[in-house]
Amino acid sequence: MTASIDAAPLIPRDALFGNPTKTGAQISPDGRWISWLAPRDDVLNVWMAPSGDPDAAKPMTADTERPIREYMWAPDSRSILYIQDKGGDENFLLYGVDIESGKETCLTPFEETRVMLVGGSDTYKDRILVGLNNRDARFHDVHLLDLNTGALSLVLENNAYAGFLADDDLQLRLAILPNADGGTDYFKVVDNVVEETPFKSTDIDDALTTSPGGFTRDGKTMYWMDSDGRNTAALLAMDWETGATTLIAEDDRADIGGSLRHKDSGEVLAYAVTYLKREWHALDDGIQAAFDFLESQFEGEFGIASRTDDDRKWIVGNDPVVKPSASYVYDRDAGTLTKLYTTRPELEGAPLQPMHTREISSRDGLTLPSYLTLPPTSDPDGNGVPEAPLPMVLFVHGGPWARDGYGYNGHHQWLANRGYAVLSVNFRGSTGFGKDFINAANLEWGRKMHDDLIDAVDWAVDQGIAQRDKIAIMGGSYGGYATLAGLTFTPEVFACGVDIVGPSNLETLLESIPPYWEPMVAQFHTRMGNPNTEEGLALIKERSPLYKAGDIVKPLLIAQGANDPRVKQPESDQIVDAMKQADIPVTYLLYPDEGHGFAKPANNIAFSAVAENFLATNLGGRAEPIGDTVKESTAEIPAGAQFVDGLAEATA
Structure with missing residues (x-):
């Protein structure tokens, strides 16, 4: 047996853990551009090319210290946004690169600050809502950020809440607050004022299996992943005015694990369930036809990484497991699949295992x-x-x-x-x-x-x-x-x-958690042990x-x-x-x-x-x-x- 295994080629470490050739492909919302991450002087940076000519790619960022690992297109397709920290400290700042001039701007120029995305819009494409903890490291104040001028305007000073949800008009609608029992309280927000009484609460049992999933474009319906009254998280649609809910999907084996939404209305077109493997379920005939086509083309699983505003072109990733993954442009109107790149071409022919x-x-x-x-x-x-x-x-x-x-x-x-x-x-x-x-x-x-x-x-x-x-x-x-x-x-x-x-x-772990995790401390104590009680401290030390x-x-x-x-x-x-x-x-x-x-x-x-x-x-x-x-x-x-x-x- 040992001799047989030794006869297989040794895959070089560089091929497995070095920089990918390309990864993270996205298409701009207007469909004019394709972008990805690729090395520039051995450091992962963002590159961009015309959607019809990927070979004409040029680098858009020039980080020399740490690989860029997360980026996105601005909704108006005028800039590329990315986050970066310093030396792994997770104080992520937001940067923008204008695609015409190439000018790069730090959009959140603060020290010891971690940015969080609160909301984006398909109506107001030149601005987004961000949370910044530069005033108090424990809490993220909500700001409106103009992506093209860099102007920041305070929307809500936050002294309690772990997060917020906004609608397509960039209006705050929901505030999220972990409660003393380790669960979560949800409050409506009206005119940037949080109501005093939560309209929905969970206890510790549902805290990790219930969460809001966003609004439809008109703001009348909010989706939930919700396990109240069931074991696995179901996908529900809630009428925002009446609170009435409609079951869209559930699975006894696993939680609903994500959805595909209509680009205009924001309504759910498909949902995914991942028990052992991911399974997509379409609720729309056009999406079902697209899924059927992709399944016929690929070995292994596929995922949709990016879509144009008109939803006619997708960036699709394919993971065959026993071959290196690859990314493609799927033109839904032409019915064509055009390969963009293989992420790690050096693994072609390597003895990858099922x-x-x-x-x-x-x-x-x-x-x-x-x-x-x-x-x-x-x-x-x-x-x-x-x-x-x-x-x-x-x-x-x-x-x-x-x-x-x-x-x-x-x-x-x-x-x-x-x-x-x-x-x-x-x-x-x-x-x-x-x-x-x-x-x-x-x-x-x-x-x-x-x-x-x-x-x-x-x-x-x-x-x-x-x-x-x-x-x-x-x-x-x-x-x-x-x-x-x-x-x-x-x-x-x-x-x-x-x-x-x-x-x-575990005692020193809980003592030294980042300040912005403070709202979640009650849940940590419930699940791990409460060091503020004699019994809990003894348990934590024992473990x-x-x-x-x-x-x-x-x-x-x-x-x-x-x-x-x-x-x-x-x-x-x-x-x-x-x-x-x-x-x-x-x-x-x-x-x-x-x-x-x-x-x-x-x-x-x-x-x-x-x-x-x-x-x-x-x-x-x-x-x-x-x-x-x-x-x-x-x-x-x-x-x-x-x-x-x-x-x-x-x-x-």
């Missing part, structure tokens, strides 16, 4: 939707079970109020190519599967949430997928916490662990891996961004220090110019180089030599270079 969907049972009867990827040549009949058990990496998602999904996954492909089975599990607390699944995780950090991961490990062993003594646990954010929990609470289960920006002490650092007996690799505003550097420092004081080996990578995860390709490549050699050291898989990758990154190694084969030599 992703298998699985349902795993927890010990107390929950169904855990999961995803499995196996190494090349290990599963000749393609049934998702290798010919012989393999070393395995349990890759745990962050959040924890998030989810894993189906599709191309760079980490799955990388680790499978190195010789590991890769398993990702939607443990209790993951979103998208109804409120009962989420709330089954309340106060279960490090306990039943962790039990789900152990149950998945046992399943993989019982199925003949994994070797019991060669299983690693790896993940970022909550996945990093799960890694630390795995090595402290169940120290003999895993052969090693890789923690990426994971919290080690904090830091206090059991002395129980770690297996190798651990920790990676941290120094500017992380969510899981701050002391979360990694303190468990590294505790392990060093107890003479327990630990390897620590620290990136001074990164935050909650690693944005710069050189840093990503260096991390993957160290991580795959760490895994090879402890599980016996394949690895490219570390080479100069760490030296070419900003990584510092405060501890443990000697515990990864080749790392000390590579950094000498």
Whole structure:
């Protein structure tokens, strides 16, 4: 088996974690231009071309420090907007680039400020509503921003609310306030004044499965994703004046996960449900015909990334999983599909592996939707079970109020190519599967949430997928916490662990959350434990891996961004220090110019180089030599270079 896997080509790290050739395609609302992200001097920037001549592209931005990862067209098609922070601090500012002159302007020129989009309009295309927390870091005041002059006008000073919803006339209609019970209160806004009494409230059970979905163009109907009186979130239409609601769609397996709206009326034309895979359901004959055509053209799943104002041209992405993803222009009138680019053409012909969907049972009867990827040549009949058990990496998602999904996954492909089975599990607390699944995780950090991961490990062993003594646990954010929990609470289960920006002490994590998360603190306390009560503080300490650092007996690799505003550097420092004081080996990578995860390709490549050699050291898989990758990154190694084969030599 090992010899067979070794015969497969080793996919270079650069091809998996370096800059994509192009990504993030969008079409301007007026249809004249196509844009995308692509490297400029090795840094991702926004490029633009006439829609009829993509080869005539030119760069529109010139960032030299950090990749631009989010951008959008202004509604009037006169400028491109993007957000950028400094060194991963998540204080995102909004920038605009005039497409005629090329002039770039910071539209929110403030220090220690994070911008949020409150509302856009198809009627008033030259302005948007933004929230700014430059007055009080905890709350975002709402401003009207003229996109072409940069003028900012205060609409509402905010001293309480977590968010707002506006209509197409850019009038605030809804204010959102987390309540003391961990749920959410919704208030109507009239003439920029918030009413005193909420017209709708949820408790903690529905807090993550109920949210407003926006207004129709005329402002008379508001859509909701709503789980009140049901388990999964349904799509409802509410008459704004009477409050009467109409059910549009629901699915017993999963929450309604998004919708496609009419460009003029704002009415729902289609909706998506994602249980194991995403399924689109059209409510309009024309959209159904478009979906049928796209499904006939593509292998794997497709998604609609961008649409013109007249809705006649779409940017469509295709993810075949076993081939690199690509983007296309779909002309609905001509019935044509024109390829724009392949995101990572260097992966053409690479041994990319299929992703298998699985349902795993927890010990107390929950169904855990999961995803499995196996190494090349290990599963000749393609049934998702290798010919012989393999070393395995349990890759745990962050959040924890998030989810894993189906599709191309760079980490799955990388680790499978190195010789590991890769398993990702939607443990209790993951979103998208109804409120009962989420709330089954309340106060279960490090306990039943962790039990789900152990149950998945046992399943993989019982199925003949994994070797019991060669299983690693790896993940970022909550996945990093799960890694630390795995090595402290169940120290003999895993052969090693890789923690990426994971919290080690839940008490200090809650003490150091960003100020703009303050309105959500009650929900954190309800779901994790309340450190302001004697019982809650005891629970949080019990579930904090830091206090059991002395129980770690297996190798651990920790990676941290120094500017992380969510899981701050002391979360990694303190468990590294505790392990060093107890003479327990630990390897620590620290990136001074990164935050909650690693944005710069050189840093990503260096991390993957160290991580795959760490895994090879402890599980016996394949690895490219570390080479100069760490030296070419900003990584510092405060501890443990000697515990990864080749790392000390590579950094000498």
